[in-house]
Amino acid sequence: xxxxxxxxxxxxxxxxxxxxxxxxxxxxxxxxxxxxxxxxxxxxxxxxxxxxxxxxxxxxxxxxxxxxxxxxxxxxxxxxxxxxxxxxxxxxxxxxxxxxxxxxxxxxxxxxxxxxxxxxxxxxxxxxxxxxxxxxxxxxxxxxxxxxxxxxxxxxxxxxxxxxxxxxxxxxxxxxxxxxxxxxxxxxxxxxxxxxxxxxxxxxxxxxxxxxxxxxxxxxxxxxxxxxxxxxxxxxxxxxxxxxxxxxxxxxxxxxxxxxxxxxxxxxxxxxxxxxxxxxx
Numbered sequence: 001x002x003x004x005x006x007x008x009x010x011x012x013x014x015x016x017x018x019x020x021x022x023x024x025x026x027x028x029x030x031x032x033x034x035x036x037x038x039x040x041x042x043x044x045x046x047x048x049x050x051x052x053x054x055x056x057x058x059x060x061x062x063x064x065x066x067x068x069x070x071x072x073x074x075x076x077x078x079x080x081x082x083x084x085x086x087x088x089x090x091x092x093x094x095x096x097x098x099x100x101x102x103x104x105x106x107x108x109x110x111x112x113x114x115x116x117x118x119x120x121x122x123x124x125x126x127x128x129x130x131x132x133x134x135x136x137x138x139x140x141x142x143x144x145x146x147x148x149x150x151x152x153x154x155x156x157x158x159x160x161x162x163x164x165x166x167x168x169x170x171x172x173x174x175x176x177x178x179x180x181x182x183x184x185x186x187x188x189x190x191x192x193x194x195x196x197x198x199x200x201x202x203x204x205x206x207x208x209x210x211x212x213x214x215x216x217x218x219x220x221x222x223x224x225x226x227x228x229x230x231x232x233x234x235x236x237x238x239x240x241x242x243x244x245x246x247x248x249x250x251x252x253x254x255x256x257x258x259x260x261x262x263x264x265x266x267x268x269x270x271x272x273x274x275x276x277x278x279x280x281x
Contacts, residue, residue, distance in 0.1 A: 001155055001174050002192035003036030004207045006199040007044035009234050011247035018054055020061060022247035027065040033203035037069035038062060039098055044197050044234045047073040049252040052088050059092050075100035079115045083122060090124035100129040101137055109143040120152035131159040131178060141165055148173040157195055166191055180225050184215050198225050200237050201244060227269040231262045239266055
């Protein structure tokens with residue numbers, strides 16, 4: 001498990017149902033670019049809003065139109081809920097489950113370790129998702145190291161920005177960066193992969209950049225990535241995909257599409273994509 005994995009969006013129709021045709025188009029784009037894997041139902045995929053039946057549909061489509069690894073987001077505020085979602089991911093044949101540190105109820109570290117032990121007992125490979133800005137909990141390095149020792153935990157998606165964590169954890173388990181603009185620094189510290197949002201629209205370029213010795217994105221690319229997250233995720237990437245006519249930008253409440261001002265800014269930052277595509281013709 002390494003390389004570029006895309007945190008793939010879930011395209012919706014105006015009535016809120018899944019747009020299967022658009023999802024297939026996105027899957028084919030990832031397949032043709034040779035992306036190593038995808039994450040279905042993560043934050044970018046609005047996984048918190050998906051039913052079991054919808055997750056099953058997305059997984060079935062992915063198996064038909066994508067050849068890489070398939071991870072399913074199975075996070076939940078309760079251990080019972082996370083176990084049920086993870087068991088479902090295993091039952092339908094996912095390669096692994098991405099499980100975020102429990103949020104909102106602020107368990108202590110022993111509770112978090114017990115949470116992951118229960119989830120891992122489902123028997124599917126587990127990727128721990130450590131994202132303090134979203135969960136409100138920054139785990140100690142000792143706690144993360146203990147999580148890595150749980151049988152079945154095979155990787156950590158590390159998004160704390162702490163260099164020491166990546167350097168230490170990469171000696172014990174596979175580390176994925178969870179930040180597009182930080183992927184090369186994380187790789188230099190020992191990360192084996194990245195779970196990317198921008199690869200939804202630039203899969204080949206993201207894979208090429210991660211594989212090279214280049215340390216920094218070109219400025220116009222960096223500015224585009226920064227703009228994607230100005231009003232939250234996945235509002236930005238869905239708007240970008242709509243502008244490239246790959247899917248609509250419908251989201252499920254409480255998320256809303258970008259404001260008019262943000263759409264204007266994003267269109268301006270996307271200008272370099274048009275120049276790049278013209279140059280490649």
